[in-house]
Amino acid sequence: MSKNSCYNQFKFSGLLCCFLLLLSLSEAFAQDNWKLVTKKEEITVYSQEVPGSKIKALRVECVVDVPLMQVAALLLDVEGGTDWVYKTKSCTMIRKVSPTEMYYHSEIDLPWPLDNRDFVAHVKASQNPVSKVITIEGPVVSGMVPEKKGIVRVSDSKGHWVVSPLSPGKSKIQYWLHTDPGGSIPAWAVNAFAAEGPIESFKKLKEQVKLPKYRNVKFSFK
Template identity: 25%
Template sequence: MKFTALIYILLLSLQVPGVNADETAWRLEKDSDGIRIETRPVEGSAYREIRATTSIAGRVSSIVELLQDMSYWPKLNKIISSAELHQQLSESESQLYFQMDMPWPVTDRDVLYHRTIRQDESDHSVTLTDRALTGILPEKNGKVRVVESVQQWTLSPNNRGGVDVTWITHTDPNGPLPAKMVNWLSVGPPHESISVLRTAIEAGEFSDAEPSYVVEP
């Protein structure tokens, strides 16, 4: 359990779309319960990029609203001790602050994200991108600031009345976490997070969500 917890830092992570554009490099790690987890190497990084995909019987608006609900993040990601809105910049742009409790003797982490939400007018897919910010919040004693971090969610309505979800993530946790161990443990936690998300939406949570910046097909 202690070692498994280390991987959750990957879920608040560095992912720069297009850094490794070779689609053939993806390797299937797990295909279970309708959720696929794939990984691929990233040039110049010791840590693998992770892609989690599934289909959810629900609405794009509901998934967006869940991901926007900071109180829900500790349920999605067990190592997140708190998540809060730092600043709302516009309806679809914000700054989010996350704190992560790491198992001893690993030092706790925190990160300040800049989140943007964009919808494609043609296919109504929504992309949420979180990129780490630096130089805004002073670093806190007892925490290592994650300074190179991005995660990206793509929510695409499908022809079955649901949503195809893709979550791509890659991290440099900014500290002495052995890459070999982190990579070895990079399958289970993303699978669990996607499963929690899907279960919540299909159970009807956020079913009445109507964010003004999302148009349903």
């Protein structure tokens, strides 16, 4: 077998594994066994057991009175995450492939005596040409930024956003996340912390998304 044939076979196998992983994750998120965690200020948080993990998956939903593209503009402004994402200390762009695809590094500030967490995420947005629903994937990836002493690198986190148009000036936001923060944080503490984080993040999101810089932004999805 030639080198090119071996490479193409390896590449295909890798793509197939990624596809199967995302498929299994999507099936788990689609299951109807979500349990209500809390509902405040028209923000609803659900949790779900994940087979083989002590950490629960989360689903967050809310409706905002802004157009679809305005929500996408906020979510794709990764460096602006420090203004609204719960306990986020920094967000730094690493590589911008296009306006709808990028890699960024973020550090999460945790209270003493816990170590801060950091991660590198690959964000990619797409839009259904018929329904106009925008989906934004943001799994963590390895490498790209050296690990730092005293900061635990998150190596297992999968989640995505779905933004659906309800009317020309109203959008529904749904967010799914399952993450393992690594290190020595007890699972019960992570699950308790997760109930507060989404509410605080989405409260600020609803304010930030109305800023003038996110208005009239257009994206060309491939």
